[in-house]
Amino acid sequence: MAQIVTRLDDDLAVAVDDLVEAGVVQSRSDAVRIGLKRLVDQHRRAQIGLDIVRGYVAIPQEDSESGWSDELTLQMISEESW
Numbered sequence: 001m002a003q004i005v006t007r008l009d010d011d012l013a014v015a016v017d018d019l020v021e022a023g024v025v026q027s028r029s030d031a032v033r034i035g036l037k038r039l040v041d042q043h044r045r046a047q048i049g050l051d052i053v054r055g056y057v058a059i060p061q062e063d064s065e066s067g068w069s070d071e072l073t074l075q076m077i078s079e080e081s082w
């Protein structure tokens with residue numbers, strides 16, 4: 001397992017210690033691990049979103065590819081008794 005050493009400003013260290021004291025995280029290390037996992041996941045999801053957008057820009061969806069779903073949605077709604 002890799003070890004990362006970093007410095008925090010005093011306010012952030014106190015805030016992390018407050019999280020530990022409140023039982024939100026088990027330790028400072030746990031807080032750093034959770035934070036880094038969330039940051040990596042957020043970045044990965046953003047990249048996937050950009051890749052999807054790039055794909056649709058490169059090869060736009062045609063009306064014939066989505067019109068059927070709109071028609072079926074309208075049909076389902078009209079069949080509802082509400």
